[in-house]
Amino acid sequence: IASLNSLTFPRLRPAAPSAGPTSTKIPPSIPPLRGEVSAPSPTRGGLGRGAEVNFDPPLSSQPVGPTPLVSLLIPARDEAAVIGQTVTRLLAQSYAHFELIILDDHSTDATPALVRAAAAGDDRVRLLAGQPLPPGWLGKNWACQQLAQAAQGEWLIFTDADVQWEPAALSALVAELRRTEADLLTVWPSQHSHSWGERLVVPLMALAIVGYLPLLLVHHAPLAALAAANGQCLAFRRRAYLAIGGHQPVWNEVLEDVVLARTIKAAGLRLRMADGAGLIRCRMYRGWAEVRDGFAKNILAGYGGSVLFLLLATLFHWLVFVGPWLWLLAGWSLPSATVGATLWPVGPLLLIGLGLGVRLLTAAVTGQRLADGLLMPLSVLLMTRIAGQAIWWQWRYGGPRWKGRTIGRAEDWNASRGSAEEWKDGTVT
Incomplete structure (x- = not known):
């Protein structure tokens, strides 16, 4: 794609x-x-x-x-x-x-x-x-x-x-x-x-x-x-x-x-x-x-408001972008009879190359820093932190937060925006 x-x-x-x-x-x-x-x-x-x-x-x-x-x-x-x-x-x-x-x-x-x-x-x-x-x-x-x-x-x-x-x-x-x-x-x-x-999150x-x-x-x-x-x-x-x-x-x-x-x-x-x-x-x-608060505000909505879909997507990105690195680092200690040891190190290197290839191609198409794409595992870790915050907001407040307010509660926003009488004119002069 x-x-x-x-x-x-x-x-x-x-x-x-x-x-x-x-x-x-x-x-x-x-x-x-x-x-x-x-x-x-x-x-x-x-x-x-x-x-x-x-x-x-x-x-x-x-x-x-x-x-x-x-x-x-x-x-x-x-x-x-x-x-x-x-x-x-x-x-x-x-x-x-x-x-x-x-x-x-x-x-x-x-x-x-x-x-x-x-x-x-x-x-x-x-x-x-x-x-x-x-x-x-x-x-x-x-x-x-x-x-x-x-x-x-x-x-x-x-x-x-x-x-x-x-x-x-x-x-x-x-x-x-x-x-x-x-x-x-x-x-x-x-x-x-x-x-x-x-640099690690916005390009995603x-x-x-x-x-x-x-x-x-x-x-x-x-x-x-x-x-x-x-x-x-x-x-x-x-x-x-x-x-x-x-x-x-x-x-x-x-x-x-x-x-x-x-x-x-x-x-x-x-x-x-x-x-x-x-x-x-x-x-x-x-x-x-x-970055953290802005992405946490939007990320759950990107998965239809489903915490389950967000968790599955997070797991997918761990498997694609983080898992191969863990496999590469831990492969030498795996029992020799296991599939992981048999395919090591070619298997994890191929998967790492695939993941980095997609990230670097995206960076090239959109004019981003190519070097930042090499740190994709760190990007996934930060996005995991952001996903956790979004889930916490959903559980604790019933929705995403922005600038200290729960999005969708009109009374929270209007409290700091003045009365209808104050703004009834509708035009700043």
Whole structure:
């Protein structure tokens, strides 16, 4: 799979500017996308699975023509360390026909002030204040839903506050959208890692995609389970986004990006993936503590919330990436009549080579450090620690934790986000 993906994974290329549902739970009722989704009706069961979508007239008055309006949408909470640079780089894009909307999700730092300073009066930038979290919704999903309600573009591009875009990135992304005619294009940014905790764990995301998921089946097989996405960059055709109900189908999903991709495929729409190396980059976490907590937040959801599947996957990775090393080291002491002794050292060396080959090929395809791939057994040990923390959170708190709060408990989040009266205006001035 890794070898085939290395040959077929499309990469964003700089381009000159142009001339011109898998979740069956019903989310709590929320405001519809402005002017596009009808109000809930008792006969339709409310918003979510039964909402009617009206595409005429389109919300935006901008022509779809050769330079359609693109909406860049960023949810931001306590992102003072990065948001200024992110806004500055986005405003320098060579593709000029875009709007940039940042939703301040009740930050406790200088995030709003830094957005205003970076925007410097640019009328393409809008800064919104997030509304209180409805019961059951996860914070980022609710923030993205609000961003979509405010967006005017023909294409809606959700990106994170810590994702950095080169000046040609948006132009290249729009060119790829046109080339593939995708309804959802998800781009995998270059992942920049500095500390050892980052270097040993963060690249495993690429291993899961490039090493285990056949790209051709993701693009061309109708099975929704064969889908993946990266929430750091999700580019939706507006009509496709509305057709699946926006972020409503993923109102309480931790891995909302993956579920959105599956929902797109389940609806018969076109999902495409691309490598953004050299044009879009991200440093997800800073240091081992952030890596540990960030991956522990998501890992159980990656296995359908099943502790059993997570344990089996952990055992599999021990057998593939750690077991052969233990066999190699202990082989000299095995009784001579055993199979392990008979195959030693050729057997463990072959298995070590296979495991390292997959890891190194993934690193080469995604532009990671090859030397870090040699330490894959240490990566598995760290992931085992992360899996243990995720299981502990599930047992102790009933779900994953993030920034001291249990994800999915609206009262925990709203306690630090101010009252509805304080935020009723909905716009930061």
